[in-house]
Amino acid sequence: MSRPSWRERVDAARAQRAATSRVRVRRTVTHRDGARCLVDGRSLLNFCGNDYLGLSQHFAVVGALQDAASREGAGGVGSHLVCGHHQIHDALERELADWLGAPRALLFGSGYLANLAVVQSMLGDEDVCVQDRLNHASLIDAARLSGCRLRRYPHADAEGAIRQLRSMPEGAAMLATDGVFSMDGDIAPLRELALVARVQKALLYVDDAHGVGVVGPDGRGSVAAAKLGVADVPLQLATLGKALGGYGAAVLGDADLIGHLAETARPYVYTTALPPAQAAATLAAVKLARTEHWRRTKLDELTGRFRDRARALGLELMDSQTPIQPVLCGDDARALEMAAALEQAGYWVAAIRPPTVPEGRARLRVTLSALHGVADVDGLVETMAKVRDRIRLGMAATNWREAALVR
Numbered sequence: 210m211s212r213p214s215w216r217e218r219v220d221a222a223r224a225q226r227a228a229t230s231r232v233r234v235r236r237t238v239t240h241r242d243g244a245r246c247l248v249d250g251r252s253l254l255n256f257c258g259n260d261y262l263g264l265s266q267h268f269a270v271v272g273a274l275q276d277a278a279s280r281e282g283a284g285g286v287g288s289h290l291v292c293g294h295h296q297i298h299d300a301l302e303r304e305l306a307d308w309l310g311a312p313r314a315l316l317f318g319s320g321y322l323a324n325l326a327v328v329q330s331m332l333g334d335e336d337v338c339v340q341d342r343l344n345h346a347s348l349i350d351a352a353r354l355s356g357c358r359l360r361r362y363p364h365a366d367a368e369g370a371i372r373q374l375r376s377m378p379e380g381a382a383m384l385a386t387d388g389v390f391s392m393d394g395d396i397a398p399l400r401e402l403a404l405v406a407r408v409q410k411a412l413l414y415v416d417d418a419h420g421v422g423v424v425g426p427d428g429r430g431s432v433a434a435a436k437l438g439v440a441d442v443p444l445q446l447a448t449l450g451k452a453l454g455g456y457g458a459a460v461l462g463d464a465d466l467i468g469h470l471a472e473t474a475r476p477y478v479y480t481t482a483l484p485p486a487q488a489a490a491t492l493a494a495v496k497l498a499r500t501e502h503w504r505r506t507k508l509d510e511l512t513g514r515f516r517d518r519a520r521a522l523g524l525e526l527m528d529s530q531t532p533i534q535p536v537l538c539g540d541d542a543r544a545l546e547m548a549a550a551l552e553q554a555g556y557w558v559a560a561i562r563p564p565t566v567p568e569g570r571a572r573l574r575v576t577l578s579a580l581h582g583v584a585d586v587d588g589l590v591e592t593m594a595k596v597r598d599r600i601r602l603g604m605a606a607t608n609w610r611e612a613a614l615v616r
């Protein structure tokens with residue numbers, strides 16, 4: 210028998226990651242206080258989370274969690290179809306459906322699971338899922354797991370989407386896109402995609418993990434911002450762990466499709482229900498997200514300020530109007546070096562490298578929150594520019610020395 214050694218395989222993969230600046234390490238937070246957190250003993254301003262509206266520590270949200278946990282316990286106890294479904298889940302589903310203008314909502318343990326659920330329960334081997342090239346990994350994995358044929362089109366290219374759908378006229382079709390792209394921050398051309406889906410009889414599914422709460426009227430997300438409804442977008446995803454500050458997700462849309470998911474989606478049927486206390490926390494968060502418009506106004510102001518200042522200092526921005534404001538570095542090692550230097554200066558910004566983003570597109574993914582102040586944003590931008598200049602100078606010195614040695 211000549212089976213490969215697992216240890217050698219894992220060691221080789223790690224060595225390969227190390228050689229290409231792709232090692233991933235996790236950091237340990239010991240305390241969170243608003244936008245500040247204590248990370249491995251150092252106090253940092255967090256510019257890499259997804260708590261856009263600043264609700265994760267809101268007293269009403271935390272209070273709802275504590276109240277419900279003291280009455281109902283900490284866990285989910287069982288799956289929804291056995292004994293885990295609680296009236297708090299019903300209340301949250303109704304509130305989300307009312308907010309986002311959908312006939313029905315269904316809760317999931319996470320956005321990742323919800324995406325697996327939607328694609329797996331709607332598509333089989335004979336079918337096709339057409340996706341934007343920059344969609345979130347969970348949508349890509351969902352299509353792979355469902356066994357359907359997966360085709361990808363160039364980013365935000367509705368023409369590309371229709372070409373792919375036309376080339377596969379057999380089988381049921383789904384057109385799936387992020388609403389707000391998680392690593393780029395731009396918004397999908399949803400009106401054009403809705404037209405493509407209608408013409409091609411494809412089900413348009415919008416993963417609005419980063420849009421709900423943040424964009425659109427009353428924070429109703431990118432589908433509402435595009436003035437589309439359930440007739441155009443029969444299913445959409447809202448996550449509860451980003452702008453809503455909690456954990457979990459909901460799929461919203463056409464009542465029959467949601468009913469089908471509830472009975473057939475394996476990541477719904479074969480897993481423990483979201484703890485009711487967590488649902489209670491999100492219920493409180495949705496009420497705040499619907500009514501406290503100042504949080505979105507502040508985010509918009511901070512986003513505009515970040516962009517103006519970063520542009521003035523020559524940082525390479527992407528075409529994003531949302532609180533996701535990536536700054537391109539290109540080179541993986543440079544992105545890591547910049548993130549490390551920012552951390553030394555007290556700012557926590559994540560260096561995002563392939564395969565999360567395409568090759569040569571490594572970036573610092575800056576995310577803004579209503580918890581940030583104007584001075585925080587100004588300080589970050591100035592420090593980013595200084596760090597970039599220092600690294601550039603260092604590189605220029607190294608290149609000069611190398612050139613001298615060669616000569």
Ligand SMILES: Cc1ncc(COP(=O)(O)O)c(C=O)c1O
Nearest residue numbers: 319320321345391416418448450
């Ligand atoms: C676009 C998008 N979809 C889905 C998910 C998965 O959501 P969750 O973190 O709730 O699993 C994420 C999370 O990073 C995301 O960015």
